[in-house]
Amino acid sequence: MTDFHDGTRCVHAGLPAPAPGEPFLPGPVFAAPYHLDPWQGPAATPNGYGRPDNPTRRLLEAAIGELEGGDCRVFASGQAAITGLLLALLRPGDSVLLPADGYFPVRAFATDTLEGIGVRVQFAPTAGPYPSFEGVRLVLLETPANPGLDVVDVADLAARAHAAGALVAVDNTTATPLGQRPLDLGADLVVASGTKALTGHSDLLLGYVAGRSADLLDPITAWRTTTGAVPGAFDAWLAHRSLATLDLRLARQTANAEALARLLAGRADVTGLRWPGRPEDPAYPVASVQMRRMPGVLSFDLGDADRVARFLDAARLVAAATSFGGLHTTADRRAQWGDDTAPGFVRLSCGVEDTADLVSDIAAALDASLAEGPAAEPGGVIRAG
Ligand SMILES: Cc1ncc(COP(=O)(O)O)c(C=O)c1O
Incomplete structure (x- = not known):
């Protein structure tokens, strides 16, 4: 399927060869142990035990791998x-750079x-500057x-x-394999x-x-088997089913992000707008060459936590939620989770709603949030998405 375009590749990724009477995507296989051949044991089948082996998971792996x-x-x-x-x-x-x-x-x-097990940890900002890589095992x-949406030139960094x-x-995570293919970049x-x-x-x-x-990959696979950090069959199947629409979903999310970036850039009451697809954005020169499409996520600052709460309260189409990349537009004030961002910093993830609806809802909610209202509830600090 590598010779086809994104939409086609997503629809067909990882599907078994067509067979009369069989479904397009076989349903989830729920199994802990599988029947074994009494004489040959596990040598006779790819499925012995559910932690290392699951056919639903293997189809999903074939899809993402493609x-x-x-x-x-x-x-x-x-x-x-x-x-x-x-x-x-x-x-x-060993030394690792993050x-x-x-x-x-x-x-x-x-x-x-x-650090607790004796690994030396160094940090560098995504946009650089980067320290010397001498003696570093993994970058x-x-x-x-x-959530800051800076980008780095992967090919240049990988070569160095x-x-x-x-x-x-x-x-x-943010780009997805349709946004960029890091393995191709080195x-x-x-x-x-x-x-x-x-x-x-x-x-x-x-x-x-x-x-x-x-x-x-072998030691990573062995690690997964040993620790048991595998997804269940139903989640693997749901994920594979969702992959088919990745191209469609990203297209709308990117279009929504572009329209919202235009709206937000034009408002004096919104500061610190970041979206790598905006020519004025510091990430644009690298992102526009490296990335095949821009993410549906943008970030900006509304000044303080109360104004963010008023904005979320007023918006009909923006759910207050962490995580990003979903069908529904969501916004997250990152500081409430303990992320080291400013109190009014918002990461907004565009869903697949109609662009005009989203733009007018967010414009109205920003207007409404300018009026003073009830103070935001103090929240606990929990680490999350
Ligand atoms: C860039 C990035 N990497 C990794 C993760 C962790 O993913 P998960 O929440 O699926 O464990 C997240 C979650 O937000 C993320 O944004």
Whole structure:
């Protein structure tokens, strides 16, 4: 299917060859153990036990692998995939370089857990400058970074890191494999949360690692089997079913983000707008060359927590929710989760609503939020999406 365009590849990705009487996408196979051949045991079948083996999961892996251009292993969540990759590849005494502005639970994991087992952890901002890669075992990039949406030139970074002997992994959550293919850009591994735009229905958790080297994927697969960080069959099936519409969903999300970026850029009461698809955005020069399409996520600042609450209260089409990439437009004040962002910083994820409806609803909600109203409820700090 590699010779077809995005929409076609998404519809067909990972499907078994057509067979009369069989469904297009076989239903989920729910199994812990499978029947074994009494004489040959597990050698006779690809399915022995559910932790390493599940046919529903394998079809999903074939689908994501096709889109990323590598072999894929799915995990129970994005965090399971990222922490699995880091723990499977890093050893005490190794050095790892992580994004200073990336998904903050990954940063917390690095300083809490990786440093605790003797891994040296360094951070660099996604947009640079980057330190020397000498002595670094693994560089993890996140581009566009969540939630600030800076980008990095993956091909350039990979060439420099490889010259120093470092491996490069790219978190492709925000872009999805239709937005960019890090393996084609020179990365050794892709890692991502499939909870977001990839599956896009806000109804499951998923993660994956993809790559072209068995030497790298084998220890990660072994780690997954040992720790049991696998998605269940029903979630894997739902994810595969959702993949078929990825091209359609992204097209509308990107169009909505573009229209909203135009609206927000024109308002003096909104500051710090970031969307890599805007020619005025600092990320645009790299993003417009590196990315095949722009994300449906943008970020901006409304000044303080109360104004964000008034905005969310007034909006009819913007749900207050964390995560991003779903069918429904959502907005998240990141500081409420303990993310090191300003109190009025908002990450807004465009859904697939009609563009005109969304623009007028958000314009009206921003107007309404300018009037003073009840103070925002103080919230607890919990780490999340
Ligand atoms: C860039 C990025 N990577 C990884 C994750 C973790 O994914 P999950 O929530 O599926 O564990 C997230 C979640 O928001 C994310 O935004």
